[in-house]
Amino acid sequence: MKINRHTRLATISIAYVALLIAANPFLAAKAEVHPIVEVQSGYLFGATADGKWIKSDEAAKALPDEKTYEIYGLTQSLGHARGTAPTPSEEDVCADLLTVSLSPKPENGIIALAAPWNALPRKPQVIDQTQQVYVDAVRDFLQTKGIDQPKVKIENILRIDLDGDGEEEVLISASNYFQKEEGVPMRSPAGSYSMVLLRRVVAGKVETQLVEGEFYPKAYKDTEKFNAPNAYKVIAVLDLDGDGKMEVVVASSYYEGAATTIYRCNPKKVEQLLSVACGV
Numbered sequence: 316m317k318i319n320r321h322t323r324l325a326t327i328s329i330a331y332v333a334l335l336i337a338a339n340p341f342l343a344a345k346a347e348v349h350p351i352v353e354v355q356s357g358y359l360f361g362a363t364a365d366g367k368w369i370k371s372d373e374a375a376k377a378l379p380d381e382k383t384y385e386i387y388g389l390t391q392s393l394g395h396a397r398g399t400a401p402t403p404s405e406e407d408v409c410a411d412l413l414t415v416s417l418s419p420k421p422e423n424g425i426i427a428l429a430a431p432w433n434a435l436p437r438k439p440q441v442i443d444q445t446q447q448v449y450v451d452a453v454r455d456f457l458q459t460k461g462i463d464q465p466k467v468k469i470e471n472i473l474r475i476d477l478d479g480d481g482e483e484e485v486l487i488s489a490s491n492y493f494q495k496e497e498g499v500p501m502r503s504p505a506g507s508y509s510m511v512l513l514r515r516v517v518a519g520k521v522e523t524q525l526v527e528g529e530f531y532p533k534a535y536k537d538t539e540k541f542n543a544p545n546a547y548k549v550i551a552v553l554d555l556d557g558d559g560k561m562e563v564v565v566a567s568s569y570y571e572g573a574a575t576t577i578y579r580c581n582p583k584k585v586e587q588l589l590s591v592a593c594g595v
């Protein structure tokens with residue numbers, strides 16, 4: 316078949332439009348946009364629309380008005396709040412972030428979501444962090460990362476069926492930077508680490524998966540520079556795109572900044588979906 320110039324042009328145009336639609340999934344079918352906000356800071360992570368994840372600047376374009384959000388804590392829903400249209404952050408250091416003002420803003424609120432589905436279809440259970448089986452799991456994992464004599468320090472353990480198959484998964488947050496006070500040092504001491512582990516049963520066997528982590532068998536010794544290690548901790552487990560599977564929300568902090576990241580944890584792959592970060 317001979318393609319004339321006009322046909323080719325039309326084909327190119329259609330391809331271009333298709334490309335635009337693919338890049339902006341919520342424009343295609345005018346899918347409803349469901350924004351996700353970090354409650355205490357007001358930072359806009361972005362949104363989901365028809366199961367697609369959209370970055371904050373794109374999401375903000377589709378959010379010209381106030382919206383009603385549901386506020387979620389770690390183990391419960393904390394009711395509704397009104398959220399303003401996203402506006403640039405007023406803080407100098409994080410001027411690139413968009414923020415949403417929520418009212419009311421419950422003290423235990425972690426994530427706000429404007430969506431018709433329940434983001435807590437199953438509630439995480441906070442379980443005893445001294446249970447030997449988990450202390451052993453953390454020690455064994457740290458040894459695989461070159462820390463021979465690990466000092467196990469578990470921050471929290473959550474039991475939750477992430478994928479809704481009836482089998483519960485376990486999320487373990489563990490950090491040790493050998494700090495006497497709160498916070499994370501500028502340089503990592505020998506044997507320090509921070510990680511979030513996910514334990515799940517696959518084909519009848521327990522498997523341990525690393526969601527996020529840093530491991531420092533040796534001390535960072537350069538006194539003129541620093542390596543700014545991070546501490547990670549699971550702060551929420553929510554279904555933020557409405558597919559019935561729960562995403563894992565991890566807070567990280569270093570000596571002068573912090574971030575919060577949403578992860579999808581499939582048995583074969585852990586993916587970062589959206590993140591907000593503010594630091595010097």
Ligand SMILES: [Ca+2]
Binds near residue numbers: 481
């Ligand atoms: Ca499961």
Ligand SMILES: [Ca+2]
Binds near residue numbers: 554558
């Ligand atoms: Ca989900």
